[in-house]
Amino acid sequence: MASKLHQLQSKASQASQFVAKHGSAYYKQLLENNKQHIVEPATVEKCQELSKQLFYTRLASIPGRYEAFWKELDGVKQIWKNRKELKVEDAGLAALFGIELYAWFCVGEIAGRGFTFTGYYP
Missing domain, CATH: 1.20.5 (Single alpha-helices involved in coiled-coils or other helix-helix interfaces)
Known part of the structure; x- marks a missing residue:
């Protein structure tokens, strides 16, 4: 566990250094590419x-x-x-879409609680 924490800290440090080095150039390029949207x-x-x-x-x-x-x-x-004429593929696609919506709802609820899970904690 400690080695994974060290790896995570190392990756975070590398990312921070990358942003510090290239963040300003990216910001300037982003503003330059979108200057038609800037109101002066x-x-x-x-x-x-x-x-x-x-x-x-x-x-x-x-x-x-x-x-x-x-x-x-x-x-x-x-x-x-016309559901009697519905193909199995279409019904499966609709079911998959419904499951995906439900999953996003669950993830949204968890994110709304600050990524905490409710329930009994021993």
Whole structure:
């Protein structure tokens, strides 16, 4: 166990050194590649304006997303009506998708608790 801890510390040290050496260059390159998205001058007023634009743009997109949701739901209803014609592969894919969703839910719950497991601890 102590050797694994030493290996982990060594890897963390190497990663830290790599970030210290290359982090600044990566940051500069990232800003340079995305300079078309940077608003100059960066003032509080401009940030508030952009925040409002984002909020109201998202708000305006709700009707389109609402319509898409109902179309998707109608498609699921149609599949359910014709479930006797459903292939085994499609049913297996749907089951796998459901299991994956449940697994992500469980992982999300664990992450939300700070990666702790609840239950009896002797």
